Amino acid sequence: MTTDRDYRIDADAPIGVFDSGVGGLTVLREIIQQIPNERLIYFGDTARVPYGSKSKETVTRYSRQIVRFLESFGVKTIVVACNTASACALEELERESRVPIIDVIRPGARSACQVTHNGRIGIIATETTIGSQVYNRYITRLNPKATIVEKACPLFVPLVEEGLWEDPVTDEIARRYLTELIDRDIDTLILGCTHYPLIRATVGRVMGEKVRLVNPAYETAKTLKEMLKERDLLRGRPHVLGEDQYRFYVSDEAEKFKRFANSIIKYGILSAKIVNIEEY
């Protein structure tokens, strides 16, 4: 976080939230639930989605553009609601940004370390997140004795986006991906991609009752709330009618985004504007 005399942060300013596409809406949903008074600006990079199969350098370049875009609204903090972007770009964003950055990795790692009994933690995520070894690093820092079992699940995102949240095909793919995690006797599993909470039931069924599922979306919203409270930046007054409470921006296909978003968030998303993010 660089200091900047011209950039003033106050409780009334909005919070910026971004993701490679629609997945981050599961984080937005948790934020709305836990701190309903806040104003939120969401950006989904639907022109360049998915991030999960792209390199660290590319994901970092994209994330920096988005942070610059969100800062143009005078946000008081930015939530990187995308595991891949958190895994790739967090250090860079923290160094450059004018506001505090909240990611989805550290809150999930912390929670997993708290709930595990046998110290055996599983992580499922995109290829790039797994490749970054970032969960591994954070967990080992908190609990050097932890055993970590990681598994990339590239088909989960397209299956979720195709709407197959409860479907025999998703069950079958989940069994293939998760069997080796069951065999390794984990008692805690981090849903390390923002799409995965949408197939939480399937993952839970395959893993069995004894394995606790950690949803970083929930933990991230909690961390955000604590940080704002600490810095006296929580917005006290509730929204009033006609106020521009939640605003949505995407880099492509605003209509399709709206349809999907409305299936995740109960609050009716009235409009999503298109931004040429390459210009930021």
Added chain:
Amino acid sequence: MTTDRDYRIDADAPIGVFDSGVGGLTVLREIIQQIPNERLIYFGDTARVPYGSKSKETVTRYSRQIVRFLESFGVKTIVVACNTASACALEELERESRVPIIDVIRPGARSACQVTHNGRIGIIATETTIGSQVYNRYITRLNPKATIVEKACPLFVPLVEEGLWEDPVTDEIARRYLTELIDRDIDTLILGCTHYPLIRATVGRVMGEKVRLVNPAYETAKTLKEMLKERDLLRGRPHVLGEDQYRFYVSDEAEKFKRFANSIIKYGILSAKIVNIEEY
């Protein structure tokens, strides 16, 4: 095609081929087979893949950047080896480019019209290609009485990229997508996405023996060869040892591209260079 005094086209110049990622390699493979003497430059937009879920405007912007990149090598023609890019950007590219443009849609449409007996033609493709109605337009122009049945199959690309070319899950998804095409009594089916020839066996099994599958990759290479011959631009002399016959460029993840590419093309792909395509 704009005239340009400085841009000279000769038979010895390379051919540019591009796709959103790896799918276009099925077209490259056919080109290598049909006109083996040619020098080829392939670009895969792996940083922004997939195109199939993105808007016409975005896909057109990306395609124009790639054409400018390929023209910087002095190519004699450019093959748009991506159905989505062909569907979205063809007119724009033909207007702007300094060299002839070959697309994958028109050759496939023409072939389908030639092989159908009952005039009932099916098309499977990405959401954006289907949404563009471009196959519909070309086929109707050739055969105004044709009945066209279209179906977007968004999961086929991720299933192919996950390597599930022969798999019960791919069978099941294929049955779901294709049943309505069978019910509509088509006798010809266009594989309207460059990934689909890789699951040709599955699609063929589900559709049954009576339905002819049209592979636009093959038809495109044939059209390319005819065009070059007509203009006296076929390269006569064979390659010599040490010559830079095939060159590969990508916008991200060169190593991953190489691995996938080597599973499609028998010729060993020795290297793929990364390009920052947003600069073009």
